[in-house]
Amino acid sequence: MISARNEETVIGGLIESIKKQDxxxxxxxxxxxxxxxxxxxxxxxxxxxAVVYERFDTDHVGxxxxxxxxxxxxxxxxxxxxxxxFFVFDADNVLSPNYITEMNRTYCDGYRILTSYRNSKNxxxxxxxxxxxxxxxxxAKYLNNARMILGISCAIxxxxxxxxxxxxxDENGHKGWRYFLLTEDIEFTVSSIIKGERIGYxxxxxxxxxxxxxxxxxxxxxxxxxxxxx
Numbered sequence: 001m002i003s004a005r006n007e008e009t010v011i012g013g014l015i016e017s018i019k020k021q022d023x024x025x026x027x028x029x030x031x032x033x034x035x036x037x038x039x040x041x042x043x044x045x046x047x048x049x050a051v052v053y054e055r056f057d058t059d060h061v062g063x064x065x066x067x068x069x070x071x072x073x074x075x076x077x078x079x080x081x082x083x084x085x086f087f088v089f090d091a092d093n094v095l096s097p098n099y100i101t102e103m104n105r106t107y108c109d110g111y112r113i114l115t116s117y118r119n120s121k122n123x124x125x126x127x128x129x130x131x132x133x134x135x136x137x138x139x140a141k142y143l144n145n146a147r148m149i150l151g152i153s154c155a156i157x158x159x160x161x162x163x164x165x166x167x168x169x170d171e172n173g174h175k176g177w178r179y180f181l182l183t184e185d186i187e188f189t190v191s192s193i194i195k196g197e198r199i200g201y202x203x204x205x206x207x208x209x210x211x212x213x214x215x216x217x218x219x220x221x222x223x224x225x226x227x228x229x230x
Contacts, residue, residue, distance in 0.1 A: 001033075001089070004034055011041055011044055014089060014092070018030055033069055034052060067184075071175060083165050086162070111199070116205040117140045117203050
């Protein structure tokens with residue numbers, strides 16, 4: 001599942017990397033929600049082979065609402081048990097060829113929620129992108145990997161994670177994404193742990209994320225994260 005807003009320049013690269021996975025292609029379906037887009041994101045994703053839904057809603061803004069919309073469309077158009085699990089990616093990500101194979105191996109070990117090794121596409125652009133890259137490498141190696149070794153729960157971080165389909169259905173039978181904070185990843189992590197799930201980490205599943213290169217971009221993003229934390 002990919003939530004994309006005006007990502008025409010990068011979404012093709014992510015879809016291509018998914019189609020080049022060494023995992024059986026007939027078991028993978030790529031879903032994109034083009035969320036309030038004003039560019040060719042939807043058209044490019046369709047041309048690349050994704051199943052695309054377009055969403056236009058300026059009252060309910062945010063990735064959480066986009067994912068909930070996408071899951072609703074999937075549940076309507078595909079059999080309820082068609083998929084074992086979903087991955088969530090940002091449109092500017094790129095996956096290593098063995099990413100899904102490695103995640104599936106850890107999934108089969110019994111973890112119903114998994115995060116992965118987040119590397120960076122543009123470490124060397126400038127000090128801002130390098131700082132971000134080091135932050136996420138630290139998160140993977142010294143937070144999630146350490147927690148995995150200790151047998152305690154890891155944390156989801158925005159993108160590059162996997163969730164068992166059955167966990168997206170609540171006690172009332174509603175299927176969807178129910179996390180709408182500015183930091184929906186933290187909300188999802190905390191909610192899952194409270195419910196008794198132990199979130200796993202797969203260090204051999206590597207994906208690459210594009211980092212900001214302008215101070216203003218970094219400032220706006222981190223202010224949004226800070227508000228979400230609070």
